[in-house]
Amino acid sequence: xxxxxxxxxxxxxxxxxxxxxxxxxxxxxxxxxxxxxxxxxxxxxxxxxxxxxxxxxxxxxxxxxxxxxxxxxxxxxxxxxxxxxxxxxxxxxxxxxxxxxxxxxxxxxxxxxxxxxxxxxxxxxxxxxxxxxxxxxxxxxxxxxxxxxxxxxxxxxxxxxxxxxxxxxxxxxxxxxxxxxxxxxxxxxxxxxxxxxxxxxxxxxxxxxxxxxxxxxxxxxxxxxxxxxxxxx
Amino acid sequence: xxxxxxxxxxxxxxxxxxxxxxxxxxxxxxxxxxxxxxxxxxxxxxxxxxxxxxxxxxxxxxxxxxxxxxxxxxxxxxxxxxxxxxxxxxxxxxxxxxxxxxxxxxxxxxxxxxxxxxxxxxxxxxxxxxxxxxxxxxxxxxxxxxxxxxxxxxxxxxxxxxxxxxxxxxxxxxxxxxxxxxxxxxxxxxxxxxxxxxxxxxxxxxxxxxxxxxxxxxx
Numbered sequence: 001x002x003x004x005x006x007x008x009x010x011x012x013x014x015x016x017x018x019x020x021x022x023x024x025x026x027x028x029x030x031x032x033x034x035x036x037x038x039x040x041x042x043x044x045x046x047x048x049x050x051x052x053x054x055x056x057x058x059x060x061x062x063x064x065x066x067x068x069x070x071x072x073x074x075x076x077x078x079x080x081x082x083x084x085x086x087x088x089x090x091x092x093x094x095x096x097x098x099x100x101x102x103x104x105x106x107x108x109x110x111x112x113x114x115x116x117x118x119x120x121x122x123x124x125x126x127x128x129x130x131x132x133x134x135x136x137x138x139x140x141x142x143x144x145x146x147x148x149x150x151x152x153x154x155x156x157x158x159x160x161x162x163x164x165x166x167x168x169x170x171x172x173x174x175x176x177x178x179x180x181x182x183x184x185x186x187x188x189x190x191x192x193x194x195x196x197x198x199x200x201x202x203x204x205x206x207x208x209x210x211x212x213x214x215x216x217x218x219x220x221x222x223x224x225x226x227x228x229x230x231x232x233x
Numbered sequence: 234x235x236x237x238x239x240x241x242x243x244x245x246x247x248x249x250x251x252x253x254x255x256x257x258x259x260x261x262x263x264x265x266x267x268x269x270x271x272x273x274x275x276x277x278x279x280x281x282x283x284x285x286x287x288x289x290x291x292x293x294x295x296x297x298x299x300x301x302x303x304x305x306x307x308x309x310x311x312x313x314x315x316x317x318x319x320x321x322x323x324x325x326x327x328x329x330x331x332x333x334x335x336x337x338x339x340x341x342x343x344x345x346x347x348x349x350x351x352x353x354x355x356x357x358x359x360x361x362x363x364x365x366x367x368x369x370x371x372x373x374x375x376x377x378x379x380x381x382x383x384x385x386x387x388x389x390x391x392x393x394x395x396x397x398x399x400x401x402x403x404x405x406x407x408x409x410x411x412x413x414x415x416x417x418x419x420x421x422x423x424x425x426x427x428x429x430x431x432x433x434x435x436x437x438x439x440x441x442x443x444x445x446x447x448x449x450x451x452x
Contacts, residue, residue, distance in 0.1 A: 070433040071426060072391045074398075075405060079426045082418040171298040178300075178398060185301060198308035206297055206305045213296040 013200045017191055024184035025208070031104050031173045031181060036166060038109030043116025050121050061117065068114030073172050077107040081179045104176035112169045119165060123158030124150060160224030167216055174209065184208070240420050244411055248428070251404035258321065258403060259390045262328035266385070269329065270336030278341060287337070294334025299392045303327040307399045324396035324403075331392070332385050339385065343378035344370060376451055380444035387436050394429065404428065 014021065049061030068076070081103035088096045098106075127150050135145040177186035188205045192198045241248075277287035294302075307323040310316060317323045347370045355365040397406035408425035412418045 066434060067430060070391075070430045070437065072394045072405075072429055072433070074394050075426050075429050078405075078409070079422050082412070083422050086419055174298040174300045175395075185304065189304075192308070199312050202301075202305045202308045206301050209301050210293055210297045213298075214292060217296060 013191075013195065013197065014204045017187070020187050020191070021184060024182060024187035027181065027183040028170070028173045031101065031108065031176055031183065032166075032170050034105040035109035035112060035173070036169055038105060039112035039116050039165075039169065042110065042113035043120055046113065046117040047120035047124070050117065051124065065114045065117040068110050069118070070114075071111060073108065073111045074175055074178065076111050077104065077175055077179060080107040080110075100176070100179045100181045103179055104173075104181045108169060108172055108176070111172070112165060115165050115168070116162065119158050119161045120154075122161070123154040126157050127153050156227055159227050160220070163220040163224065164217075167213060167220065170216065171209075171213060237420060240411070240415055240417050241424055247407045247411060248404065248425075251402065251407035252428070252432075254401065255390070255393050255403040255405075258325050258328065258396060258401065259386070259393045262325040262389050262393070263332060263386045265325065265329035266332035266336050266389070267382070269333040271340055273333060273337040274340035274344070277337065278344065291334045291337050294331055295338075297331075299327065299331045300395055300398075302330055303395055303399065306330065320396075320399045320401050323399060324393075324401040328389050328392060328396070332389055335385055335388075336382065339378050339381045340374070343374035346377050347373045376447065379447060380440065383440040383443070384437075387433065387440065390436065391429075391433055 046061045046064045049057050050065065052058050052061070081098060081100070085096045085098045131149055131153070132145055135149040136142075140148065173183065174185050177183050177189065180186065184205055188201045192201050195201075273287050273290055276283050277291065280287075297305075303324070306317070306327040307320070310323070310326070311318065317326055351369055351373070352365055355369040356362065360368070393403060394405040397403055397409060400406065404425060408421055412421045415421065
């Protein structure tokens with residue numbers, strides 16, 4: 001029993017495989033970066049749609065955000081990996097496969113973009129109408145008002161929330177191992193199959209993610225306090 | 234249409250049973266998470282010497298991805314603690330682990346949200362600390378934390394599809410198995426995704442409606 005506990009926390013197995021595991025962690029960050037870009041782009045588009053004066057476009061934006069906010073990430077991941085390639089294959093009559101990395105980025109990006117839509121919208125709508133009217137009445141164009149009056153304030157308002165979304169997104173990147181993207185969890189399960197010693201590896205992986213995410217969220221908390229203070233001044 | 238009928242309608246029993254397992258594991262997980270979260274919250278608030286332990290627990294639950302926790306519980310706990318011995322138990326234990334950390338913080342903010350004066354007034358009228366908790370603080374705190382509690386249930390339902398990875402026969406597991414039997418991922422996976430979206434959307438709409446009603450009635 002005691003031996004088990006000691007084995008659970010010692011890192012010798014980790015040290016042996018450090019190259020592979022580090023590469024896995026780098027893959028996590030790589031998937032995170034790519035899907036974060038996709039999530040922000042799609043989130044911004046859907047948010048603009050939700051703020052559009054046309055009801056039909058507004059409705060599309062709402063539908064988009066609700067759809068992706070309510071789909072479990074794993075279900076979306078599996079769906080994106082298997083269904084669209086098959087539909088494209090049927091339509092184009094040539095065999096099409098998505099690489100695991102591509103599916104992972106698309107699925108996580110879409111899932112996260114639903115949340116970003118709401119975050120962006122809340123940020124933009126928190127700007128009092130009077131600011132827009134004042135800017136317009138001084139002769140600024142619509143685009144300039146957006147660029148110089150709404151955006152700087154909105155970004156400050158939505159930054160803490162957006163940073164938390166990024167952390168959730170990073171947490172979800174662990175799921176990509178399920179469609180064989182070689183991230184940290186994938187490498188851990190591969191090494192486990194080779195060594196038949198799941199305990200130290202899975203405990204180690206849990207501790208690594210714990211430390212990384214704890215540091216990230218501490219940073220976010222520190223930054224958001226600063227940003228809130230600036231916003232108030 | 235024939236295809237849809239052949240695959241979806243003829244396997245409706247599979248989908249229904251999967252849904253039942255999903256519901257079952259989510260309900261068990263949220264119930265356990267509430268119990269554990271309450272204990273952790275009380276330790277964090279009222280038990281000075283163990284406070285750091287409760288904080289570490291909360292941070293661990295909240296800062297580790299659910300999939301990592303699931304794997305950890307499934308592979309490591311049986312060796313460390315001799316439990317859980319079944320995949321189903323590992324599934325709800327992992328879901329509960331994640332949620333208990335969030336719920337501990339929800340409970341704390343609910344209890345701390347009740348104005349300090351209320352507690353002092355109750356104590357000064359001669360109520361014991363326990364009775365104060367039971368009759369003054371809890372009723373108000375419960376009202377305040379009900380919406381976030383229900384949202385946490387939504388999170389549990391959403392993450393519950395991951396238990397299919399450790400062979401718990403929930404909706405997702407059955408969908409993947411049917412896919413490998415019939416080789417018709419378009420129909421089966423799309424229908425499964427639709428089911429999940431519909432369930433989560435209906436739940437979140439119900440939660441929103443109920444929280445609005447609570448707010449308009451009591452606040």
